[in-house]
Amino acid sequence: MSAGIISQPQEAMGNFVREHLGLNEGSRWGEYRTLGLVRNSALAGAVVYNHFSQYSCCAHIAGLPGKMWMTPEFLYAIFDYPFNGMKLQRITGLVPERNERAAKFDEHLGFKYEGKMRNALPDGEGLLVYGMLKEECRWISEEFSTKVYKRLMMRYGSSSSTLH
Numbered sequence: 624m625s626a627g628i629i630s631q632p633q634e635a636m637g638n639f640v641r642e643h644l645g646l647n648e649g650s651r652w653g654e655y656r657t658l659g660l661v662r663n664s665a666l667a668g669a670v671v672y673n674h675f676s677q678y679s680c681c682a683h684i685a686g687l688p689g690k691m692w693m694t695p696e697f698l699y700a701i702f703d704y705p706f707n708g709m710k711l712q713r714i715t716g717l718v719p720e721r722n723e724r725a726a727k728f729d730e731h732l733g734f735k736y737e738g739k740m741r742n743a744l745p746d747g748e749g750l751l752v753y754g755m756l757k758e759e760c761r762w763i764s765e766e767f768s769t770k771v772y773k774r775l776m777m778r779y780g781s782s783s784s785t786l787h
Contacts, residue, residue, distance in 0.1 A: 626662045628700050633657045636669040643685035644725075658704060660686075660697040668692030670701050679713040680705055684732075698732075699771045702755075702762040716753040719744060729753040733761055 629636075636657035641650060652673045659669040668686030684701065686692035705711045716734050718725045730736070734753035743750040761767060 626660065626667075626694065626696075628697060629659050629661055630657060635659075636666065637671055639666050639669045640671045640683050640685040643687075644683060656704075658697075658700055660692050660694065662691065668697060672705060674715070679711055679715060680709070681715045681717060683716075684728075695767070695771050695774060698762045699768060702760050703768075706757045706760060706763055712757055714755045716755075717743075718751040718753060720749040720751055726751055726753075733759060735759070 633655065636659045637652055637655060639659070640646075640657075641648070652671055654675065655671050655673040657669060657671050660667050668684075670685075671683045672680045673683070674681040682701070682705070702714070705714055714734075716729045717740075718729060720739065726736075730753070732755070734755045737752045737754045740750040740752060742748075757763075
C-alpha cells in the first residue's frame with residue numbers, strides 16, 4: 624500500500640504530532656482520538672482531536688516537511704470525522720503566539736482567528752485561538768467530497784471494498 628488513512632495506533636500518532644509541533648514530552652492529550660496518513664509504510668501526517676464537548680473539539684495537525692501528506696483524501700478525512708462522524712459544530716486550533724507558520728497553516732485550512740489567550744503557556748507566551756464551523760469547512764463540501772470520491776474511484780475502481 625503506498626498511502627492510506629488509519630486511526631490506530633493512537634499513541635504513535637499522538638507522539639508524531641507532539642514531536643512535529645514541538646510540544647514537550649510531558650504534555651498530555653487527555654482523552655483523544657487520532658487519524659493518520661501512511662505513505663510507503665511510514666506515518667507522513669497525523670491529527671489529534673481532544674478537549675471534546677457536545678459541540679466541539681480541538682484539533683492538532685502535523686505532517687512531515689513539504690505538502691506530500693496534504694492529500695485531498697486526508698484533508699477530507701481530517702474534517703469529515705469531527706463534523707460528520709462525531710456531529711460536532713466546530714473545531715478549535717490553538718497556536719503558540721510566536722509560531723507564525725502554524726497560524727498561516729490554520730488560516731490556509733480555513734480556520735478563522737478568534738483571539739488570544741494571554742500567558743497560556745508555561746513561559747508566559749500567549750495562544751492564538753482559531754476556529755472553524757462546520758458550515759465554513761470547504762474540505763467537506765459537496766464539491767470537494769465529489770472530487771475525493773472521483774479520485775478514489777480512479778485509483779481503486781468501483782468494485783473496491785475500500786469504498787464500502
